[in-house]
Amino acid sequence: xxxxxxxxxxxxxxxxxxxxxxxxxxxxYSVHWYRQKHGEAPVFLMILLKGGEQKGHEKISASFNxxxxxxxxxxxxxxxxxxxxxxxxxxxxxxxxxQGTELSVKP
Amino acid sequence: DTGVxxxxxxxxxxxxxxxxxxxxxxxxxxxLYWYRQTLGQGPEFLTYFQNEAQLEKSRLLSDRFSAxxxxxxxxxxxxxxxxxxxxxxxxxxxxxxxxxxEAFFGQGTRLTVV
Numbered sequence: 439x440x441x442x443x444x445x446x447x448x449x450x451x452x453x454x455x456x457x458x459x460x461x462x463x464x465x466x467y468s469v470h471w472y473r474q475k476h477g478e479a480p481v482f483l484m485i486l487l488k489g490g491e492q493k494g495h496e497k498i499s500a501s502f503n504x505x506x507x508x509x510x511x512x513x514x515x516x517x518x519x520x521x522x523x524x525x526x527x528x529x530x531x532x533x534x535x536x537q538g539t540e541l542s543v544k545p
Numbered sequence: 546d547t548g549v550x551x552x553x554x555x556x557x558x559x560x561x562x563x564x565x566x567x568x569x570x571x572x573x574x575x576x577l578y579w580y581r582q583t584l585g586q587g588p589e590f591l592t593y594f595q596n597e598a599q600l601e602k603s604r605l606l607s608d609r610f611s612a613x614x615x616x617x618x619x620x621x622x623x624x625x626x627x628x629x630x631x632x633x634x635x636x637x638x639x640x641x642x643x644x645x646x647e648a649f650f651g652q653g654t655r656l657t658v659v
Contacts, residue, residue: 440587470647479636479650480588487645494647525587532601533578533638533648535587 439464441528443536450516450543458511458539460526469502469509470527473520474538480525484511516543549651551637557657558627565623566654570639577620578648579612580636588636594620595642627658 441462448456460469468487471494472480484494486502486509494500499512513520523538550569558564570577575596580588591610592602596617602610609627614620624631634655640648 468645472650479652482647482649485645485647491645527648532590532593533640534590535580538585538587 439530440534441526441536443524443526443539445539446537447540448542450520450541452518452543452545453515454543456513456516456541458513458524458526458541459508460510460528460536461506461508462528464507464528464530466502466504466507466509466528468529469500470529470533471498471500471509471511472525472527472535473522474525475522483524513541516541518543518545549637549639549649551635551651551654553654554652555655555657557659560629560658561626563623563625564627564656565621566635566637566656568620568622568637568639568651570619570637571649574639574641574649575617576640576642576648577614578638578640579620579622580638582634582636582653583632591622591635624656627656629658632656632658 444459471483474480502509521543523540525535527535552567578593579591582588592612594614609625612622634653636653637651638648640646
């Protein structure tokens with residue numbers, strides 16, 4: 439029932455791009471993306487809704503394939519501040535999260 | 546609005562003691578979640594409320610854990626007879642119930658059971 443994220447970890451150089459994937463075994467009504475820095479609470483990035491609506495961070499993009507029950511988060515021209523652990527959350531009444539993808543951006 | 550607040554931020558307790566944590570959600574939010582997070586893991590769902598009604602409790606959660614949300618405002622999470630395995634960060638989040646709204650997290654309560 440917990441969404442599955444891939445990859446588990448990514449190391450980038452500043453300016454490089456990354457894609458983080460999230461898949462669910464259940465039909466998705468919405469997908470949430472959050473970023474958590476060490477010692478801090480998760481911070482909302484984006485929500486993607488069934489039907490194509492999106493709300494969130496201007497500099498981050500994501501896709502939502504309802505048929506495949508998958509979502510992807512696209513981080514382009516990465517900055518040092520993008521480092522952290524990214525979680526996808528799927529909503530079936532309750533909101534549950536994947537195990538996370540740790541992203542490290544190096545200078 | 547000051548966001549979601551949790552109290553205390555840190556709690557150290559001896560094994561076998563009871564502890565209670567408090568969460569104050571964003572005032573207009575009627576949905577409230579409790580999660581547990583250990584190092585390197587995602588937030589693990591514990592329970593959630595719609596106003597004062599507890600809609601679901603994780604099947605993985607032992608009977609030592611209980612949560613309340615009286616009058617649909619703040620919420621408390623109690624752990625009875627704490628065990629070392631209960632050591633974790635306990636996160637609270639709130640959202641507007643719409644199925645289309647983001648959740649906002651509090652800073653969490655870090656529990657250490659010694």
